[in-house]
Structure formats: C-alpha cells, structure tokens
Amino acid sequence: MSDSIDIELSHCGKRYRNVDVLNDVSLQIKRGEFVTVLGPSGCGKTTTLRIIGGFIIPDEGQVTIRGRNVTHLPPYRRNIGVVFQNYALWPHMTVFEILAFGLRIRKLAREEIARRVDRALEMVRLTGLKDRYPRELSGGQQQRVAMARALAIDPEVIILDEPLSNLDRRLREDMRIELKRLQRSLGVTMLFVTHDQEEALSMSDRVVVMQSGRIQQVADPRTVYERPANSFVAGFLGSANFIDGDVLAIEGNERGRVRLAGGSVVDAYAPSGVRSGDKVRVIVRPEWMLLRREPSPVAANEFSGVVREVIYEGAAVRYGLSPDDGSDTLLFLQERSNADVLEPGDKVRINVSNAVIAED
Numbered sequence: 284m285s286d287s288i289d290i291e292l293s294h295c296g297k298r299y300r301n302v303d304v305l306n307d308v309s310l311q312i313k314r315g316e317f318v319t320v321l322g323p324s325g326c327g328k329t330t331t332l333r334i335i336g337g338f339i340i341p342d343e344g345q346v347t348i349r350g351r352n353v354t355h356l357p358p359y360r361r362n363i364g365v366v367f368q369n370y371a372l373w374p375h376m377t378v379f380e381i382l383a384f385g386l387r388i389r390k391l392a393r394e395e396i397a398r399r400v401d402r403a404l405e406m407v408r409l410t411g412l413k414d415r416y417p418r419e420l421s422g423g424q425q426q427r428v429a430m431a432r433a434l435a436i437d438p439e440v441i442i443l444d445e446p447l448s449n450l451d452r453r454l455r456e457d458m459r460i461e462l463k464r465l466q467r468s469l470g471v472t473m474l475f476v477t478h479d480q481e482e483a484l485s486m487s488d489r490v491v492v493m494q495s496g497r498i499q500q501v502a503d504p505r506t507v508y509e510r511p512a513n514s515f516v517a518g519f520l521g522s523a524n525f526i527d528g529d530v531l532a533i534e535g536n537e538r539g540r541v542r543l544a545g546g547s548v549v550d551a552y553a554p555s556g557v558r559s560g561d562k563v564r565v566i567v568r569p570e571w572m573l574l575r576r577e578p579s580p581v582a583a584n585e586f587s588g589v590v591r592e593v594i595y596e597g598a599a600v601r602y603g604l605s606p607d608d609g610s611d612t613l614l615f616l617q618e619r620s621n622a623d624v625l626e627p628g629d630k631v632r633i634n635v636s637n638a639v640i641a642e643d
C-alpha cells in the first residue's frame with residue numbers, strides 16, 4: 284500500500300425531501316487499501332458508494348479520485364469498477380458479452396477486448412465459461428462474473444455494494460477469503476459496503492462505521508472493536524455491557540480508574556478527552572470478563588456477583604450476572620464452553636480484563 288490517496292470525499296452531504304441522508308461525510312482511502320463501510324440499514328452506506336461511483340451527485344462536497352475532481356462526472360467517465368448486490372448481469376448476454384460491454388463503451392480494439400476478458404476470467408477462476416448465460420451459472424459463479432466485469436476495465440478503484448449477501452453462509456465465507464486474496468494480489472483499492480460486522484472485521488484494512496448519515500469512527504478492525512469511540516460503535520460491532528461510572532483518576536498512557544455505579548473500581552482505556560471527575564459510560568464486552576470460582580481476597584479489577592442466567596451457545600456459554608455491589612446492573616459474560624458450566628445462584632468473582640470509556 285502506498286501513501287497516495289485514491290478516493291477522497293470532502294464534506295459530502297445529500298438530502299432527499301429535506302431529510303439529510305448524508306451529513307458532512309469526509310473520508311480518504313489510500314491506494315491498495317481495502318476499506319469497508321459498515322452500518323445499520325438506512326444509515327447511508329449505499330448513498331456514499333453511489334456518490335463515489337457517480338450514480339448520485341452530492342448536494343454538498345466534493346469527490347476526488349486519484350487527485351481528479353470527479354464530483355460531476357458521469358459513472359462511465361470515472362475509472363471505477365462496480366459490483367452491485369444483485370450483480371446486475373444482463374440475462375440475454377453471455378459471460379463474454381457481459382465483460383466485453385464496458386470495454387466496447389471504452390472503444391477498445393477487438394483483440395484487446397478478448398485479451399482483457401480472458402485475463403479477468405482467469406483472475407476469478409472462471410476460464411472456460413465464456414459462452415454461458417447467467418442462468419447457467421451458480422450464485423458463486425455469478426458473483427465472480429460481476430467481479431470479473433469490474434476488473435476487466437482495469438479500474439483505479441473497485442466499489443462493491445453488499446456483493447456477498449445473496450450467497451449462502453458457507454459460500455459467503457469462502458468468497459470473503461477469495462475476494463480478499465484477489466484484492467491483495469492485485470493491489471487494487473476497494474471500498475466495500477456491508478451491514479455484516481463479521482465480514483467487515485475479517486476483510487478490511489480499515490472500517491468506516493456509519494449511523495444516520497454520519498461517520499462515527501474510522502479505524503482498523505481491532506481498534507473499532509477494542510477501542511470503540513462510542514456506545515453506538517460498541518453495540519453495533521458485537522455485544523457490549525454499558526455501565527455508568529465516575530472517573531477517579533487519569534493515569535497517563537490513556538489509562539483511567541473508574542468507579543462503577545455500585546462502587547466497584549476498574550481500570551479502563553481512557554480516550555484523550557476524558558478528565559478526572561467526568562461522569563462516563565464504560566464499555567465491557569462479554570469476553571473481556573472472566574469468572575473466578577473460588578472466593579479469594581478481592582484483586583484489582585474484580586468484584587463479586589451471582590449467576591442469574593445461563594445460556595448455552597455451543598462454542599461458548601453466556602452468563603447473566605448481578606454484581607453484589609448493590610447496583611441492579613445485569614452483566615453478560617462469555618466463557619468457553621469447556622469450562623465447568625455454572626448454575627443460576629452460584630456465587631462468583633468477576634474479573635474485568637479490559638474496559639473502555641466511551642466518548643459519548
């Protein structure tokens with residue numbers, strides 16, 4: 284990956300009937316980067332992608348591709364490969380014709396078109412299927428044709444709108460790996476839209492988390508999961524416990540000590556804006572807590588509690604716990620299922636190994 288910027292959105296906004304669906308969206312994507320836009324239905328993911336592709340003109344802001352202002356250029360004048368959710372493969376065309384279409388528009392010579400189609404089909408491992416119609420292909424093969432069509436134009440960047448959502452779970456997981464491998468080997472810049480958090484975390488160099496037309500956080504997968512900027516990001520990417528508390532001290536190196544509602548004290552990651560004395564929310568993911576069964580002197584970051592619920596999930600067991608500190612918080616905690624399964628009513632020690640102070 285180089286440091287040059289392939290895609291830049293500056294302060295983009297879009298309104299429909301006076302409702303803001305995108306609000307001051309700014310984003311820079313580096314050459315060779317795989318970036319995912321993640322968020323709930325209706326948050327503006329597709330609108331963002333379509334603005335980059337040229338299918339929607341923003342009401343405010345600017346779109347730049349490799350330094351060229353393309354805000355008002357139509358899609359075919361931007362060198363962008365597009366993969367849609369439904370693949371948009373024309374039913375009356377063969378695979379060859381589907382791939383050649385975009386090359387003919389670009390007025391390439393016949394031999395060059397044949398060469399590019401062959402190369403694109405080779406990249407997605409579909410050599411030999413040139414004469415098939417879409418209906419003669421499996422879902423996974425159709426997905427690859429859509430990908431090959433995007434690659435054939437030799438694009439500067441590729442944008443993909445939920446390209447795996449029509450595939451069954453098994454195939455989707457295989458295609459994730461394949462797509463990521465292809466992206467890495469070609470070094471092509473990709474912007475990928477999904478509402479599937481696992482897909483976003485497992486494939487991306489960086490994840491853009493959106494809510495209600497605004498970007499909430501942009502960071503690498505580990506950071507958005509382990510250092511979520513706010514409660515929305517924490518709750519959207521996996522499950523989380525939210526506990527109110529007061530900051531007792533900031534101890535440098537972005538660590539803080541927080542007194543939780545019931546009086547227990549834990550260490551937590553403290554983003555730079557947090558001050559001693561602030562009233563905050565602390566995020567604790569279920570797997571950031573461990574149970575200690577044998578009562579022993581209370582150690583740092585530990586408090587006692589009672590098991591209320593036991594939910595067996597196969598690979599893990601999820602427990603609902605009430606702390607003994609007098610608060611009515613019900614904490615959810617996850618343990619690997621090969622540990623002894625506890626029963627409701629069992630008394631336990633809860634050790635918090637990681638906690639994050641939310642910035643909201």
Ligand SMILES: Nc1ncnc2c1ncn2[C@@H]1O[C@H](COP(=O)(O)OP(=O)(O)OP(=O)(O)O)[C@@H](O)[C@H]1O
Nearest residue numbers: 299300304322323324325326327328329330331478
């Ligand atoms: N042409 C339109 N006219 C009016 N409202 C629209 C139009 N297109 C999109 N919207 C609204 O804009 C908002 C954002 O839509 P967008 O398709 O970008 O969301 P999304 O995050 O991609 O959602 P999903 O995951 O459901 O595809 C939604 O509330 C949608 O209803």
